[in-house]
Amino acid sequence: MIIDGMADRPLEELGGKTPLEAAKTPNMDLMAKIGINGIMDPIKPGIRAGSDTSHISILGYDPYEVYTGRGPFEAAGVGVEVKPGDIAFRCNFSTADEKGIIIDRRAGRIREGTDELAHAINSLDPINGVEIIFMESTGHRAVLVLRGVGLSDRISDADPKHEGNPPKEVVALDRSKEAENTANILNQLIWESYNILKDHPINLQRIDKDQNPANIILPRGAGAVPEAEPFESKYGLKSACIAETGLIKGIGQITDMDIIEVDGATGGVDTNLENIALSIIETAALDYDFLLINIDGADEAGHDGNLNDKLDFISRVDEVVGKILEIDNAYFILTADHSTPISVMDHTGDPVPLVIKGPEVRVDLVEKFNERSATLGGLCRIRGSDIMNILMDLLNRSSKFGA
Amino acid sequence: MIIDGMADRPLEELGGKTPLEAAKTPNMDLMAKIGINGIMDPIKPGIRAGSDTSHISILGYDPYEVYTGRGPFEAAGVGVEVKPGDIAFRCNFSTADEKGIIIDRRAGRIREGTDELAHAINSLDPINGVEIIFMESTGHRAVLVLRGVGLSDRISDADPKHEGNPPKEVVALDRSKEAENTANILNQLIWESYNILKDHPINLQRIDKDQNPANIILPRGAGAVPEAEPFESKYGLKSACIAETGLIKGIGQITDMDIIEVDGATGGVDTNLENIALSIIETAALDYDFLLINIDGADEAGHDGNLNDKLDFISRVDEVVGKILEIDNAYFILTADHSTPISVMDHTGDPVPLVIKGPEVRVDLVEKFNERSATLGGLCRIRGSDIMNILMDLLNRSSKFGA
Numbered sequence: 001m002i003i004d005g006m007a008d009r010p011l012e013e014l015g016g017k018t019p020l021e022a023a024k025t026p027n028m029d030l031m032a033k034i035g036i037n038g039i040m041d042p043i044k045p046g047i048r049a050g051s052d053t054s055h056i057s058i059l060g061y062d063p064y065e066v067y068t069g070r071g072p073f074e075a076a077g078v079g080v081e082v083k084p085g086d087i088a089f090r091c092n093f094s095t096a097d098e099k100g101i102i103i104d105r106r107a108g109r110i111r112e113g114t115d116e117l118a119h120a121i122n123s124l125d126p127i128n129g130v131e132i133i134f135m136e137s138t139g140h141r142a143v144l145v146l147r148g149v150g151l152s153d154r155i156s157d158a159d160p161k162h163e164g165n166p167p168k169e170v171v172a173l174d175r176s177k178e179a180e181n182t183a184n185i186l187n188q189l190i191w192e193s194y195n196i197l198k199d200h201p202i203n204l205q206r207i208d209k210d211q212n213p214a215n216i217i218l219p220r221g222a223g224a225v226p227e228a229e230p231f232e233s234k235y236g237l238k239s240a241c242i243a244e245t246g247l248i249k250g251i252g253q254i255t256d257m258d259i260i261e262v263d264g265a266t267g268g269v270d271t272n273l274e275n276i277a278l279s280i281i282e283t284a285a286l287d288y289d290f291l292l293i294n295i296d297g298a299d300e301a302g303h304d305g306n307l308n309d310k311l312d313f314i315s316r317v318d319e320v321v322g323k324i325l326e327i328d329n330a331y332f333i334l335t336a337d338h339s340t341p342i343s344v345m346d347h348t349g350d351p352v353p354l355v356i357k358g359p360e361v362r363v364d365l366v367e368k369f370n371e372r373s374a375t376l377g378g379l380c381r382i383r384g385s386d387i388m389n390i391l392m393d394l395l396n397r398s399s400k401f402g403a
Numbered sequence: 404m405i406i407d408g409m410a411d412r413p414l415e416e417l418g419g420k421t422p423l424e425a426a427k428t429p430n431m432d433l434m435a436k437i438g439i440n441g442i443m444d445p446i447k448p449g450i451r452a453g454s455d456t457s458h459i460s461i462l463g464y465d466p467y468e469v470y471t472g473r474g475p476f477e478a479a480g481v482g483v484e485v486k487p488g489d490i491a492f493r494c495n496f497s498t499a500d501e502k503g504i505i506i507d508r509r510a511g512r513i514r515e516g517t518d519e520l521a522h523a524i525n526s527l528d529p530i531n532g533v534e535i536i537f538m539e540s541t542g543h544r545a546v547l548v549l550r551g552v553g554l555s556d557r558i559s560d561a562d563p564k565h566e567g568n569p570p571k572e573v574v575a576l577d578r579s580k581e582a583e584n585t586a587n588i589l590n591q592l593i594w595e596s597y598n599i600l601k602d603h604p605i606n607l608q609r610i611d612k613d614q615n616p617a618n619i620i621l622p623r624g625a626g627a628v629p630e631a632e633p634f635e636s637k638y639g640l641k642s643a644c645i646a647e648t649g650l651i652k653g654i655g656q657i658t659d660m661d662i663i664e665v666d667g668a669t670g671g672v673d674t675n676l677e678n679i680a681l682s683i684i685e686t687a688a689l690d691y692d693f694l695l696i697n698i699d700g701a702d703e704a705g706h707d708g709n710l711n712d713k714l715d716f717i718s719r720v721d722e723v724v725g726k727i728l729e730i731d732n733a734y735f736i737l738t739a740d741h742s743t744p745i746s747v748m749d750h751t752g753d754p755v756p757l758v759i760k761g762p763e764v765r766v767d768l769v770e771k772f773n774e775r776s777a778t779l780g781g782l783c784r785i786r787g788s789d790i791m792n793i794l795m796d797l798l799n800r801s802s803k804f805g806a
């Protein structure tokens with residue numbers, strides 16, 4: 001169970017405590033008391049991990065090999081059945097004027113009708129023999145997947161970053177034919193999207209309501225879908241993923257876990273934690289050996305620099321932890337994927353606390369779950385890439401190396 | 404000094420203590436008090452090490468490179484002077500009936516006369532130009548070494564694992580000529596062993612006494628003898644190995660240490676610890692810079708799940724530690740090669756405690772030698788592969804990397 005961005009740095013306004021030290025967390029503290037504690041570097045000390053690279057590392061995959069950019073994970077997360085070799089992109093629906101200048105990168109923060117717009121692009125004919133797969137994500141976001149031969153992810157972004165500019169021409173970042181071909185396809189696709197979207201009924205309605213039309217797509221973050229061994233064949237554990245965001249669901253998807261959808265899971269502090277807890281308890285009762293759980297709100301509060309939200313959210317997640325603690329006969333690992341300090345409003349490389357509760361752990365003397373108590377625990381300091389090895393060993397499911 | 408399999412997990416019957424926490428160990432505790440402590444992962448966190456791979460790692464060799472299977476180390480351990488490129492096997496003397504069906508994989512647990520039987524096989528002519536080296540080990544065990552050109556260790560085992568079956572035909576595990584050639588030699592050798600052993604005087608005597616004859620050999624665990632830099636040239640330390648089992652003596656042999664034989668060392672809980680202690684003290688007084696010591700009984704007790712034996716053996720090993728502590732002017736490192744928990748009855752990947760006593764260590768606050776006290780020590784959590792570097796540095800014998 002990974003509480004996204006929960007760890008933090010000491011804050012003056014908390015008398016030098018971190019939010020996790022200051023928040024009311026009786027259940028996490030109970031878990032620390034009956035478990036073995038330590039601190040964990042998701043990748044290695046000081047390295048600022050993304051949520052994606054951290055999760056990849058914690059699941060025992062090498063992020064330097066598997067992580068090819070955010071596109072593939074986002075695409076998988078919204079339900080595109082990506083295949084190794086596909087090139088995936090994150091996209092914005094944006095607004096272009098009649099001269100092709102981007103006047104709103106987020107198309108008036110469009111929320112409705114993107115499924116129909118996406119369908120129109122998804123229905124386009126192949127370009128240079130390459131299949132165009134396009135799907136809406138949340139809000140103005142969408143994903144694009146190119147499938148075919150002669151493709152490369154070594155190409156630049158189309159997003160001009162600032163309004164008042166035309167889409168940037170996509171160019172090859174190396175001298176390969178594949179990169180040039182992919183850049184050509186993208187440049188063609190961007191203007192085809194404009195042609196197909198500008199008079200789309202959804203957009204005509206928007207114009208009628210004085211809303212910016214979503215009449216062009218701007219791809220960025222090209223990444224080749226990596227070859228990742230399915231989690232189940234890697235560990236022999238039948239697994240499910242309970243996550244809120246497309247990014248983490250995408251990691252579950254690419255490692256071939258079952259994805260459990262939770263009603264009301266928003267990925268923010270306003271998420272429905274009751275439903276998430278219920279879903280965890282229900283899924284744990286099914287025929288799974290392993291659950292990957294990600295709850296995202298503390299990270300959002302950290303990125304927003306909103307201390308009260310972070311304190312409050314941590315306390316509410318603590319209640320979810322209390323419910324999971326009632327599950328018997330399981331190993332339960334609680335940690336964060338990185339720190340998102342209120343003072344930094346972004347991820348940092350500070351290590352995160354980690355606790356393992358279960359039948360045969362060497363229970364230590366730690367009695368609180370937080371960044372500093374954990375440093376005195378029996379695990380000392382480990383890395384994300386150690387976690388699955390430690391768990392497999394506790395489960396007596398790992399094979400011996402040697403005699 | 405490596406106490407094989409000494410570390411463990413908490414046990415309910417010990418009130419949540421581990422055997423090492425519960426056993427009377429005044430000398431180990433004294434050593435913890437005057438030394439620097441930590442926990443150690445022989446390979447890396449969670450990885451279940453064998454005794455062989457752990458020792459290889461602790462001596463500063465990469466087990467993923469050097470460890471080619473148990474055969475080469477067993478062969479070296481019983482005194483075969485193996486050479487890089489040799490293919491070595493562990494063998495059983497077994498009993499086949501007149502139809503060639505294995506009716507006893509351990510030949511009535513034969514204890515005497517195996518030297519003569521082994522000599523008969525060792526005297527066989529080369530097969531396809533490949534020299535046959537064969538030597539008895541303890542009980543019904545023996546080792547086989549093939550020496551010559553055109554050999555491979557990518558072949559299957561002959562041992563059918565269960566009585567009532569003929570020896571399994573050895574087959575190549577890849578498509579190389581070498582593997583096919585080696586498989587052919589093995590298949591020929593197995594039946595030659597039957598022809599040469601079935602009417603051997605030792606076996607005729609056994610049949611007279613209603614004992615199962617040791618009339619066939621069953622090789623398994625093929626491994627190519629690795630190229631390992633001699634310990635002395637790697638570190639400039641003249642070294643000796645005091646070990647009980649063939650496996651660990653083999654590691655000493657392959658790294659070119661002097662092997663010190665100890666009378667009455669059985670590798671079990673019934674071993675002669677007085678003789679082992681005496682041998683350590685005597686060898687330490689000789690012209691050596693480094694001793695590798697392995698005592699095996701705690702591992703045996705762990706594999707047997709025998710708590711009383713493990714507790715008792717640890718207390719008796721503690722007396723050996725007391726004698727070594729009297730040696731002045733030496734660095735003394737005490738650890739285990741892996742955990743062999745009573746509850747699991749096999750090796751686990753749990754880290755092991757480690758203490759270093761010597762003139763210039765940063766003595767810490769730890770006062771007990773066990774799995775949990777050690778986590779609060781000055782070494783924190785290290786790996787087996789760190790140990791020789793730390794020792795060489797304490798000895799002021801390592802070279803500086805940089806200026």
